[in-house]
Amino acid sequence: MLVLFMEGSRRIVRLGPFPQTARTVNLMTVKVRKWTRRNGSLQGALSAAEKQRRYRARRDADPERREKYLLKEKENYKKDLQSGKRKNISQVSAREHRQQRRKWRETFYRLKERKRALQEVLATPPHSPEPALDVQPSFSRQRDQGQKTKYKLMKQNDELHSRLKNVTRRKNKYKKQVQRLKRKNESPRTKVNRQIRQLPHAAIRKTLFFHHVLIENIRNKYRNAQGERERQIISKVITGQVMKKYRLQRIAQASVGFSNRRWQNVTDGYTYQRMRKRGIGNYLVDGVRAFYERDDVSRITTGKKQTITVKKTKKQKRFLFPRPTSHR
Incomplete structure (x- = not known):
């Protein structure tokens, strides 16, 4: 049995009476996709994200299964903290702290928006007594664009706050430097008043x-x-x-x-006179010494103990000859 009909821009070819034998052929390229019949409508194969979402929904619908899941996650979290694989928010650096806070804010706003959209859908009464469909919360393109714009503005706001903090820190640093320079050149009266x-x-x-x-x-x-x-x-x-x-x-x-x-004369130098010693020249001292050491003026002693030490220099004693007397 072969049935051919059009659905939008796709050509549906049914090869048999069973849903498993249906194939979808694209007009541009030949793509064969499996399809199933759920809730009386044709749908394509589920993505991995959709499968995970439905699995979590079924798990959370059962209170016992959800309680086991939460206990298991709590135990894993404690093990990760003990092994050091994960850190507490008070143990991370300032940069990691800001990143984690930003992720939490984004998750909070995303969940809040999802709950609000779900409440709007559930609050709308059905138009006809048709069987209730498995309605899943979805986002319109305009709302999704608004969320992207919001996250972008939040990111820009965080960047501006960080830049403002850095500028404020630099301003305080330069202000303190100027204060120190002014304090270094303060007059005595200003210092006393301060x-x-x-x-x-x-x-x-x-x-x-x-x-x-x-x-x-x-x-x-x-x-x-x-x-x-x-x-x-x-x-x-x-x-x-x-x-x-x-x-x-x-x-x-x-x-x-x-x-x-x-x-008087505060800016002038010192006015005291330095006293200088007027000594005798060495040439005169040497001449006098040579005169008294002459043999016709003095005689040298011969005794071993007849010595004298002057400035750690031992010398033999000399005796002057008596001055000759004149006879009349």
Whole structure:
């Protein structure tokens, strides 16, 4: 028995009275596909995804089978955690944490949309008392396109949030660097005002204590100075253009104890005179030594113990001849 009829753009050739003998022939290329009769309509062979979906539906429909499945999945999850195959969300890196959160959000929105579509289909009453069909939730092309656009916008939003976070971190870093540079070049008055506003009472007390100890130490050094050189060096530490700028000369004089003349010629160098030793030349010393070692001026001793050591140099003693007296 051979029956030929048209269905859309396909030519259906039935080779026998049984459904298993039917073949579908495409107009462009010859493709033979098996078909079955389900719910009174012709359908093609099921895909692997469709088979899995129907299997899960049958499994979830039975409460006992679903309970066994959930227990088994829970045991496998614990084994994977113990073996290190899977990690807890608190043990992964920041990047993996963001990726996993994004996957969870996408799964949540996808399931939520699927439930909403299923509720809309189930809420619609049938138009005729025909037998209920096995209606499966499906997505229209427009809704699917809307989901793709939504996921794309969510991805762009995450990228923009990440970029904003990086820009904010760099801005705070540069802001802190500018603050440090400004603090490095702060004037004394600005430093004092900042310390009064920000530092606690204990830190301000310690700063004042250090100030008084330092002033007392400089005063003692100035009083016990041995000469003008040391006094000028100590006074140069106190006197300067910064003191004149903030008009603190009188307070510095009263604190350290030096006179007003130390403020004169602040920018000049030291005015003390270094004392130089006026020694005798070596040529004169050698000439005098050679004169006294002459045999007509002195005589050398012959005793073994008649020696003298000068600067770790042992020499034999010499005695001068008596000065000749004139006879009249």
